[in-house]
Amino acid sequence: MTVPAAHIVTVADQLFCPDRPPIDCPAGALVAGELRRRGVPTQLGPLRLTGPGSHPDALASVLSGADGPIGLGVAPALGKARAVLLGWLAVADRPRSVLLAAPRSFCAGVDRAIEVVEQALAQRGSPVYVRKQIVHNTHVVNDLRARGAVFVEELAEVPDGACVVFSAHGVSPAVRADAARRGLAVIDATCPLVTKVHVEARRYAARGDTVVLIGHAGHEEVDGTLGEAPEHTVLVQSAAEVADLRVDDPARVSYLTQTTLAVDETAEVVAALRARFPKLRGPASEDICYATTNRQDALDAIAAESDLVLVVGSTNSSNSRRLVELAHRRDTSAYLIDDVADIRPEWLAGVSVVGLTAGASAPPGLVDEVVAALGGLGSVTVTERETTRETIRFSLPSAVRPPGARTPEAQTSDAGTP
Ligand code: SF4
Structure with a gap:
């Protein structure tokens, strides 16, 4: 539906006041965001307080910024628009520290996953299908979508023989098998640190252990890891759930974790597991990345x-x-x-x-x-x-690696170990 121009509130990104240079309004996005939340059609643009094209119903204020004057303003300043501007002015003009x-x-795995899609688009052209969000960020997804990536929830939405990218969170073997059956050209953007957890899941299950995966139900990474050995893996989301765990042999229990958990909370879950299963085994290095x-x-x-x-x-x-x-x-x-x-x-x-x-x-x-x-x-x-400097980089998968690019899977020199 088209909104009549007269109903659109202009939020100043620049103020034009009498007898002074234009004044920038860096907080315009804050005002516009609050107006949109309240259902007010809004546009960012210059606000003229004088001369031709001036806004007669404008309300604006000039404040002191770190490098000179800054402005806040809306037009027409009626109803919600006026209330919102006054709300922001009430918390403005006080010095703050950030x-x-x-x-x-961005981490190395996210950088790599985004570059995988970019390279796939550059080398193969649009469309490139991506199963699930390549990384969990709306801005990244919208940007890649605008450049030709097509995001789907399941492989069934990908045409036979098309190119599909697996997201940074990884997939279960069942998804890989489905892609192979369908003849899809797969480019795997799974973060190498998620792959590490998959490898551990297979190894622990193969030695006959019950694998306790600490993670959040329904998260894509957890779904993928659970799929490595579904008969041998149980999911635990909190220390409180450990008491109810059923395992075949308490002497043969291993644990793994989702890579993105809270370090301190996970330590509590591991401690509860160790108290219940003294012979508990875990990864040589932390799965939390x-x-x-x-x-x-x-x-x-x-x-x-x-x-x-x-x-x-x-x-x-x-x-x-x-x-x-x-x-x-x-x-x-x-x-x-x-x-x-x-x-x-x-x-x-x-x-x-x-x-x-x-x-x-x-x-x-x-x-x-x-x-x-x-x-x-x-x-x-x-x-x-x-607190630390990160220098970890992951090389691209061979399917999209440009000629002459470095091939080692990871280089690391920071405190973390991939
Ligand atoms: S596992 Fe860690 S490094 Fe890899 S994508 Fe997730 S947050 Fe980034």
Whole structure:
């Protein structure tokens, strides 16, 4: 349905005031986001307070930013538009600090998975089918969709003989077999650290163990790992569930974990398993991946100092949700935001220090946009706290590896071990 232009609220991305240069409005995306949540058709654009094309019903304010004046404004400033602007002005014009957690945002597995789709599109052309979201982020998926990727839930939606990419979360052997039966050209973007867990599942089951998989029911990675040895694997989601576990032989029990769990909560589950099965065996190195661990450690380093924590990530991103929960366990209010437009003015009331991070599937540019928008509410000082430096890279699968590209599966020199 087309909305008449007169009903669309203009949110200023630049203010044109009498007798002064144009004023940038970096917080326009915040105002626009709140208006859209309230069902108000909204556009970002220049707002003229004087001269030809000026908006007679505009309401605008000029504030002090870190590098000069900044503006906030809407037109027409009636009803909800006026109320929303006043709501943002009520939390603006106070100095704030932003504590940036590092590492944050893309990990090596996500970088690789996105590049797999990009290379497939470049080498084979559109459409390239992708089973499930390539990584759990709406921005990444929408961007690749716009470039020709076709996201499907199941292989049945892929035409015979077409090219299909398996997502970073991995698939069960049954899905691989189905693809082979259908003659699909498979490109596997499964993160090598997820593949590691699959290999362990097969090995533990082959030696006759009951495999206890610690993870979240319904997550794609868990579905894929469970599929490696479904007769021998049981899923446990919390320490409380350990008491009810039934196994064939208590002396032959191994555990595995989803790669994106909370480190401290998983340790509790493993401790409960060990108390019940003293001969419990597990992986030589943690299944919770380096990226998940590093992002949790980095957030832990800033959470207690923050009045508010914002985690950039999509709602289906497991590692992003674990970051929000971690902040809550440190008694800091925290919210998961897909992007800057999700931030609500009431979250910032009385807040001087904003902790900011992003899950492993969230593009780094979204974090920059949050910093810029907060800077549109007043002077902001940004400090980055780096707890470790990540240098892990995974090479592309041979199906899409450009000629001359490096072939080792992984290089690592940071604290994490792939
Ligand atoms: S979060 Fe960990 S397991 Fe998942 S893609 Fe990134 S590196 Fe791989």
